[in-house]
Amino acid sequence: MPCTPQILETPMMELSARSVLITLALAGCAAPGAEVPDHDPAMIEAVLEDIRVGWEQGDGEPFYAHFLDWEGARYFEGGGENVGLRDLVENHVEPEAELGLRLGFSNIQTHFEGNFAWAVVDTDIQLTTSDGRDIHNRGHGTYLLRWVDGAWRVVHTQSADSGGMPDNAWAVRAIRRRVRPRKHRRHPRGRQSRLADSCALEGTCGTTNHDT
Numbered sequence: 001m002p003c004t005p006q007i008l009e010t011p012m013m014e015l016s017a018r019s020v021l022i023t024l025a026l027a028g029c030a031a032p033g034a035e036v037p038d039h040d041p042a043m044i045e046a047v048l049e050d051i052r053v054g055w056e057q058g059d060g061e062p063f064y065a066h067f068l069d070w071e072g073a074r075y076f077e078g079g080g081e082n083v084g085l086r087d088l089v090e091n092h093v094e095p096e097a098e099l100g101l102r103l104g105f106s107n108i109q110t111h112f113e114g115n116f117a118w119a120v121v122d123t124d125i126q127l128t129t130s131d132g133r134d135i136h137n138r139g140h141g142t143y144l145l146r147w148v149d150g151a152w153r154v155v156h157t158q159s160a161d162s163g164g165m166p167d168n169a170w171a172v173r174a175i176r177r178r179v180r181p182r183k184h185r186r187h188p189r190g191r192q193s194r195l196a197d198s199c200a201l202e203g204t205c206g207t208t209n210h211d212t
Contacts, residue, residue: 037147039112044119047152048143052105058097060089068146068153076158099127105141115147125161137161 047066054062067073069085075092082088104124111118125137139161145152 035147035150037112037115037117038152039117041108041110043152044110044117044143044145045108047145047154048105048108048119048121051154052103055093055103056097056101058094058101060093063089063093066152066154068148068155070155073156075156078160096127099129102126117145117147117152119143119145123159123161 050062050066054060063085067085067088073084075082075088077092082092102125105121106124107122109120119142121141121143123137123139123141125135125139127135129135139159141157141159143154144156146155147153
C-alpha cells in the first residue's frame, strides 16, 4: 500500500510550519526494502580480505561478488589500468597468481560518509617474475565503496608500490640515504675547476653542450 502522508492544514498554518510537517511525514515513507548503511569497519575489512585471497589464488569470484561492475569502471595500479571488471580479473588477477603472488594488507583504515565508504591499506607484494627475478614491493592502496542492496560494493581501486625492485632493494636504498657525500673543498682556481669536479663525479665530462 502506498505511503501517503496525511497533513492537516489550518487557515493559520504558516508556510514554514507546513514545510516541516511535510518533511517529517515523508521521512516515514522510505522505499520498501531500503536500508540504512551499516558503518561497521568489520564489513569493509571482510570484503578486503576476500579480495586479498582472490588476488593470491587467481580467483575472480570474490571480485564479481564484491565489485559493482558499472559501465566505465577503471581500476588503477601504478601507471597501468584495467577497464571493466572482466579485464581486471582476466588480465591482472589471474596472471599475477600464476607468478606465485603473496599479498598482504595491513594498517587498514576505514571511513564512512552516508552510503559511501573508503578504505586505505598498506600493501606487501611478493612474487617471482617469469624470468626468475624475486620481487618484493611495499606500497599503499585505496578502495572506494558504495552501499548497494544491503552490502558494501567496491566501485574503484587504486594502488601504488615501490615498483619492480629486487628483494633487498629496500635495505640498499635505506643505506644510501644514510650515506652523505663529503663536502668538497673550495678549489683555489674558482668556478671552472668546481664545474670540472662536478662533471667528473657525474660522468658528464666531454658531453657539455655549448651555447650557440
